[in-house]
Amino acid sequence: MAEPAASSETSSGASSLAVSLRGVTKVYDNGLNALGPLDLDVRKGEFVSLLGPSGCGKSTALRLIAGLNAPTSGSVRVSHRAGHERARDSIGFVFQEPTLMPWANVRENVRLPLKLSHAPAVQASAHVGDALIRAGLAEFAEAYPRELSGGMKMRVSLARALVTDPDILLMDEPFAALDEITRFRLNNDLLSLWRNLRKTVIFVTHSVFESVYLSQRVVVMTPRPGRLGAEIAIDVAERGEEFRTSAEYAAYCREVSHALTPLQSGRPGS
Amino acid sequence: MTSLQSPPLSAEQAAPDSRALRLVRILLPVAVLAAGIALWELVVRLNNIPPYVLPAPVAVFRTLITDWPVLSQSLVTTLVTTLEGFIAAAIGGVALALLFNQSKWLEYSLFPYAVILQVTPVIAIAPLLLIYLPQHTAVVVCAWIVGFFPVLSNTTLGLNSVDRNLAGLFQLYGASRMQTLRYLKLPSALPFMLGGLRIAGGLSLIGAVVAEIAAGSAGAGSGLAYRIAESGYRLNIPRMFAALLLLSAAGIVIYGLLALTSHLVLRRWHESALGKEN
Numbered sequence: 001m002a003e004p005a006a007s008s009e010t011s012s013g014a015s016s017l018a019v020s021l022r023g024v025t026k027v028y029d030n031g032l033n034a035l036g037p038l039d040l041d042v043r044k045g046e047f048v049s050l051l052g053p054s055g056c057g058k059s060t061a062l063r064l065i066a067g068l069n070a071p072t073s074g075s076v077r078v079s080h081r082a083g084h085e086r087a088r089d090s091i092g093f094v095f096q097e098p099t100l101m102p103w104a105n106v107r108e109n110v111r112l113p114l115k116l117s118h119a120p121a122v123q124a125s126a127h128v129g130d131a132l133i134r135a136g137l138a139e140f141a142e143a144y145p146r147e148l149s150g151g152m153k154m155r156v157s158l159a160r161a162l163v164t165d166p167d168i169l170l171m172d173e174p175f176a177a178l179d180e181i182t183r184f185r186l187n188n189d190l191l192s193l194w195r196n197l198r199k200t201v202i203f204v205t206h207s208v209f210e211s212v213y214l215s216q217r218v219v220v221m222t223p224r225p226g227r228l229g230a231e232i233a234i235d236v237a238e239r240g241e242e243f244r245t246s247a248e249y250a251a252y253c254r255e256v257s258h259a260l261t262p263l264q265s266g267r268p269g270s
Numbered sequence: 271m272t273s274l275q276s277p278p279l280s281a282e283q284a285a286p287d288s289r290a291l292r293l294v295r296i297l298l299p300v301a302v303l304a305a306g307i308a309l310w311e312l313v314v315r316l317n318n319i320p321p322y323v324l325p326a327p328v329a330v331f332r333t334l335i336t337d338w339p340v341l342s343q344s345l346v347t348t349l350v351t352t353l354e355g356f357i358a359a360a361i362g363g364v365a366l367a368l369l370f371n372q373s374k375w376l377e378y379s380l381f382p383y384a385v386i387l388q389v390t391p392v393i394a395i396a397p398l399l400l401i402y403l404p405q406h407t408a409v410v411v412c413a414w415i416v417g418f419f420p421v422l423s424n425t426t427l428g429l430n431s432v433d434r435n436l437a438g439l440f441q442l443y444g445a446s447r448m449q450t451l452r453y454l455k456l457p458s459a460l461p462f463m464l465g466g467l468r469i470a471g472g473l474s475l476i477g478a479v480v481a482e483i484a485a486g487s488a489g490a491g492s493g494l495a496y497r498i499a500e501s502g503y504r505l506n507i508p509r510m511f512a513a514l515l516l517l518s519a520a521g522i523v524i525y526g527l528l529a530l531t532s533h534l535v536l537r538r539w540h541e542s543a544l545g546k547e548n
Contacts, residue, residue, distance in 0.1 A: 068438050093442050099435040102539045103457045115453070116443040144539050164443075 017079060018044045018168050018200040019065055024074035025225070026060050033225045034060045037074060040219065040228065044079070044167070047194055047201045049211035049218045051260065057226030058204045059096075062170050065202065066093050081167060089117075092161030092199075094171040098153035100145040100160075107132070107141040110160045117164070127163050134193065135159035151182035155189075162193070168200045176206070184244075187213060191239055208260065212252045213244060220259045230259035325508040333508035334515065341497065341509075345516050348478055348493035351406070352524070355413020356474040360467055362414065363421025370422075371429045371455070372447075388419040392477055396484035405485050409493075412481035417470035424466030428459025461540050464532040471524040479517065494520075 025036035035057035042048050050058040063069045064076050080090040100109045110131055114124040132138050135155045145153055154174060161169060175183045191214060194201055205211050211218045212234055220229040234252055236243060243249050307327045313319070314326040321329050334341065366384070370377035392412055399408040432455055440450050482495035492500075494513045501509040536542060 063438075066442055068442060091442065093439065095435045095439070097435060099433065099439060101436065101454075101457065103460070112439075112453070113443045116440065116445045116449055146539060 016044055017077070018042050018046070019079070019202065020075075020077040021061070021065070022075045022077075024061070024064060024071045024076060026057065026064060026069065027072045035064075035224075035226045038221075038227055042200060042202060044200055045198050046217065047203065047215045049203045049205055049215035050221060051205060051208065051211045051218055051256065052221030052226060052229070053223050053260075054206060055224050056221045057224060058221055059172050061226065062093075062172050062202065062204050065168075066091055066170055068093075078168065089164070090167040092164060092166035092169045094154075094157050094161045094169070094174045096173045096176060098145070098150075098157045100153060100156055102145050105142050105144050106137055106148070106156050109145070109156055110137075110163050112160060113164045127165070131159040131163040134162065136189070149182075150178050151186060154178065154186060158186075158190070158193075162197075166199065168202070171201065171203045173204050173206065175210070183210070188240070190214065208253055208256050212249060212256055213239065218256050220256065232256055232259060322505045322507050325511055329508045330511040330515065334512040337509055337512060341494070341513060341516060344492055344494045344497045344513065345520065348475075348482065348495065348517070349520060351409050351478040351482070351493060352413055352475045352520070354410045355417055355477055356471055356524075358410065358414040359417030359421055359470045359474060363418040363466065363470070364425050364463065366418070366422050367425035367429060367459075368451075370426055372451075384419060384422055387415055392416050393480050393484065396481045399481070400485055409478055409481040409485060412484075413474040413477035416477035416480075417474040420469040420473065421463070421466040424462045424469075425459055428462030429455050431462065432458045461532075461536055461542060464528075464535060468525065468528045468532060471528045472521055475517070475521050475524060 019040070019042040021038055021040040023037040023039065025038070026034045028034055038057075038061060040061070050061060052058050060069070064071050065078060067076075067078075078090065101112070104112075107128060111124060111128045114127060119127070129138075132141055135158050137152070137155055137159055140148065140152065140156075145156070148156070157174070175186050178186065187210065190201075193199075201215075203211070203214060216234055218232045218234060220232070221227065222229040232252070232255055236248065311326050311328060314324055319326075325333070366380070370381065392415055395415065396408070396412050399411055402408075403411060436454060436458075437450075440454055445453070478493065479495040482493040483499055486496065486499055494517050497513045498510050498517075501507070501513065
């Protein structure tokens, strides 16, 4: 493909941006034009939701940021800490499914990223222990994935993403398959993790309510190929169950829904 | 383990005492066996059939005991051959599958020949092998030929059945080829591999028996299949039945051991090894 040179760069240093996409497009081998061109900046420590109809390329955008796929054109910049050699050392990824190894117990599943990076055993065990406690899994360390509920499996997946202490957490519709009660609880847990650990979070979702509840900024994407449709800042000091039932929350949800609706019309089946 | 599938239950059986049900499922085939043996004995006695035509079950068991020194030696010979063939099949099948998985070129070059080796009847290959190889080696090679293909094809299938997202996760964390193989592909392939080994166990016995019959030579190290052929020539029909009984028992034990191994290895995590209550 004779596109302008696609680049996937990393920059360390004082920049306040955690992730920066410039004119990023992705055309798959089967000719599917999935994304872009997309421009997106995410500040360090920010919680951003990517919202859009299914198939709009939001998961693709996440995979490009993670370096799991290369962009067809445009540049993907991911900042990383001085001690980290590559961008992926600073990234934790949570998939839509828990994506656990069924043959390994919770502890071994959480330990996996450290094992792959040859982390010293003693240090790794300490990190795994911390991640398990943070995710509320301390009692389930020896359980196997099949013995856990959907919500608990997702917690394991989250603990695994956090165990390397990444700066950036990429989450691809992680709670979409869960029931509402479990999802609310995990939303709150995720928020308190974000407040305590100050990670940059890019959260892909197709739920207006979830995006408003969780994020500081909602990025609404257009149907395929996904582009920036609208950006809505959610300016709230305190998030919690009270916010979820407030008029302010309802107003934000309406605003985001309105931003989403015109983008969808005239594109049936997306 | 399809034989353990429970038959459809009627309404009144819907909540059965599972222990009673299990007992029934053991007792029923045993009862059928007992009835069959009794009928066989009856038919032979009532019709006065001579033992060189059809020996009665009692005569077969008597032969089993009186001929035990000869038969047990043959049993050991056959079992050793089968075991050697099985181990060769297991190692060869898994090793080839790993090589194929690492190198597409190797797979494209060699896989067709693995298929050819598999589809050519081993009973036709055995006489040729006996010309070119020492007899014992030829018999083991026969057991290997029939045993290795299910291991190879199942392991290959397993290595290619890795969860896509898990593979992405390994890629994200920069896993090396060896790490991906060791921590992802091999565990993913394990249930398939064990399934292949379970088939290979029985097939190795068949391969060994076929080769022994083709070899057809006497000597200290002659297996059960040779005893059957030899007894046939001598019209020692009770001994034929006794040897056949031992072969059959050996096959059942081999299958049972491999099924048990598979269950023990997989019971913590794989669907196939989980009880119905899960």
